[in-house]
Amino acid sequence: MKIWVFAEDAAGSPASIALEMLTKARSLGGDVAAFFVGPGSDSIWSALGSHGATTVHHLDPGTALPSAAAAAALADLIGAGDLVLFGLAPTDRDVAGRLSARLGVPVLSNAVDIVVGDSVAAVNEILGGTTLVETAFTGSGPHLVVVRPKSFVAESGEGGTPEVIPVPMPDLGHAGSAVIVERHEEPAQGPKLSEASVIVSGGRGLGSAEKFGMIEELAGLLGAATGATRAIVDSGWVPYAMQVGQTGKIVKPNVYIACGISGAMQHLVGMKDSTTIIAINKDEEAPIFGVADLGIVGDVHKVLPKLIEALKAK
């Protein structure tokens, strides 16, 4: 069985989820190839190689939205019994979905682990992460799996420079005609959410967008990144880039401080694997307390200013 890892360019590096998946793929044994989408560079080939790819198939889509082309190109490359891994990220999901429909094979999504034995199975979490479900493919493949970020730790191995094979852009007519006409970066303040060792997050319990200033102030004092729930992102208080949860970022910091967050399932799955969780919420029954190491039943508007003062005094 050959294992393929989808790798998208992220500002001149392979997306971190791709390196996590390559590390896992390497541990499963066999031949590991990466399918890279983006301009590409020697440092990218070397990162993909050291994490386990012996070959890199390289598609440079230019200004095309790469989803349809990448799916069509992959469909021609992969063999019947192969396993293809994608990350839980926009373009990865686009390609996985299109490839699945193109080949008529299922895709298992949200995997937190992959089990290869007599059959290939993916494990995912349901019911707010309280329950694990192991689902096996019953067909002959290829087997497509979408992996949740931070499920595996990226570690480079002894792999050297991979063989790089250019992949021509297939002409798909109308289906492949979406183009990217502008790219915008929305730089976040302070450390990146996905890399921060401390995260301070706010939710609806803050009461208003202005009160998010308390979250930023506390984060500033702790050298932390700021996060948010989907509820306040949808309300337009903060940008989507700050969203932690199922449809936002999956984070595993050393310390996670949840302020005015009730703990909707959608949020819990994105942060419950943090090493230490501190929660402040006035509702004693809030689900967030089910995962908190320290739960403060109290009003964020009283506790946070005092906490900020106490830390400033240090």
Added chain:
Amino acid sequence: MKIAVCVKQIPDPATPYRLDPETHFVVRPDDQVLDDTDRYGIEVGLQLAEATGGTVVLVSMSPAGNLQGIRQALAMGADKAVVISDPTLRGSGALVTARVLAAAIKREEVDLVVAGTESTDGYAGVVPQQLAELLGMPALTFARKVEHLDGRLRIERQTAAGYDVVEAALPAVVSVTAGAVEPRYPTFKGIMQAKQKTVDQPTAAELGVDSVGAEGSGQKINEVRPAPERAAGRKVVDEGEAHLEIVKLLEQAKVV
């Protein structure tokens, strides 16, 4: 412009979900609700239909229960619905769902298909892309803003770093994120009218889709087990000094 909006009825997220111990499928009560995140897609569809003098047809696969959630969606202003409510569909995976929806959409001959990015109960999150492939259309995905410009669709597509502006000609599939627009509330008139609107209910077989359900999905649940539990934490009721507990823990974790 003729627009199809994909919607889903789900068990009320406010009630705890249960799995059938034998099949491991989510137990679906007769009364289900419209997936809240579908309201954004419906709103996008309605706005584009209003701007172009078009119509909106809802398309839904719903293997159990009544049409309560679909009526909620119709009450927002969609013209009619096609609901494939067929017991053989129980346990279907994402690709079977996409095949069924695509077959229903083909019959409607639409210019645009709108969907959410994932459902709240199953969240496989690949159905819009599968639909696009099956329909031979480009997929403008993860849209946080949607504009129609003279036969072309232009969206702001959410990315890890920010957003891209992406364009394609119609027909196309667009998936919209929660928060893309402000969904309207159904009016009393809308709720009354929804009861009279046409809801077609073909079976999967009538749409020409066979091998459905768990069998046709090429996947099988091996095992359902509890996740390793986190050790129970400590709860402190704030009486004015609880912030000191946080300071202490931050010191232990060597953050301060």
